[in-house]
Amino acid sequence: STRRDLAGTRILVSAGGTREPIDPVRFIGNRSSGRQGVAIAAAARARGAEVTLVAAHLEVPVPAGVRTIEVSRAAELESALVAEQPAADVVVMAAAVSDFRVAVASDRKISKQDTGEALALDLVQNPDILRGLVRTAPEGQRVVGFAAETVDDADELLRRGRAKRERKGADFLVLNSVGVDHGFVEDRNSVIVIDASGDIVATAAGDKLSVADRILDAVTGTASEPAT
Numbered sequence: 063s064t065r066r067d068l069a070g071t072r073i074l075v076s077a078g079g080t081r082e083p084i085d086p087v088r089f090i091g092n093r094s095s096g097r098q099g100v101a102i103a104a105a106a107r108a109r110g111a112e113v114t115l116v117a118a119h120l121e122v123p124v125p126a127g128v129r130t131i132e133v134s135r136a137a138e139l140e141s142a143l144v145a146e147q148p149a150a151d152v153v154v155m156a157a158a159v160s161d162f163r164v165a166v167a168s169d170r171k172i173s174k175q176d177t178g179e180a181l182a183l184d185l186v187q188n189p190d191i192l193r194g195l196v197r198t199a200p201e202g203q204r205v206v207g208f209a210a211e212t213v214d215d216a217d218e219l220l221r222r223g224r225a226k227r228e229r230k231g232a233d234f235l236v237l238n239s240v241g242v243d244h245g246f247v248e249d250r251n252s253v254i255v256i257d258a259s260g261d262i263v264a265t266a267a268g269d270k271l272s273v274a275d276r277i278l279d280a281v282t283g284t285a286s287e288p289a290t
């Protein structure tokens with residue numbers, strides 16, 4: 063079935079995981095594959111939305127019909143999003159952003175000979191991109207964040223998610239429980255979506271594409287498609 067219920071809606075999605083350079087060949091990264099963010103972009107596109115994807119090291123292909131801007135470091139992700147934000151009705155911040163970067167990346171490959179027995183890296187904090195986007199959001203734009211927590215208990219997940227939503231100020235936060243071996247790479251996901259009051263507005267479990275549809279329903283305020 064095809065419904066074009068998001069035709070005319072402009073959606074900006076970030077997906078993947080940023081990499082912070084240590085030297086020309088090494089980086090600090092994370093395990094995000096980009097699957098859930100890409101699924102949101104694909105689902106939105108399939109429903110007629112105009113989608114821009116800011117992609118950081120995706121392990122999955124970019125969906126057809128989605129305008130894509132490739133980035134690597136958190137600073138690049140931030141500038142791309144800041145540039146695209148004014149033209150979006152909904153911003154979905156699904157990328158896993160490095161919280162820290164190497165203060166001064168080496169312009170030459172660091173060798174054992176340079177460092178001896180131990181190597182210390184000076185790390186400095188990256189800005190919270192989501193919090194910044196919340197501050198600069200134009201009137202009426204909805205900003206959606208994600209919170210992946212390594213907890214299995216739903217009450218604890220919700221407690222942390224509500225606190226995180228307060229801190230970031232996002233209009234919606236998508237909560238999911240991740241572990242070392244699940245959440246990031248599998249094609250299935252299970253999420254709870256909370257709104258600005260901390261109320262649960264959707265729960266979804268299943269493959270990342272159907273979870274994406276439920277997230278889009280919740281954040282765009284559209285009713286879900288009746289089963290056919």
Ligand code: C5P
Pocket residue numbers: 155156157158159160161188189190191192193206207208209210226
């Ligand atoms: O605090 P935590 O990293 O769990 O928050 C996750 C949410 O914040 C995600 O939406 C992520 O994209 C966003 N984030 C960000 N900038 C950071 C860290 C996280 O935008 N430096």
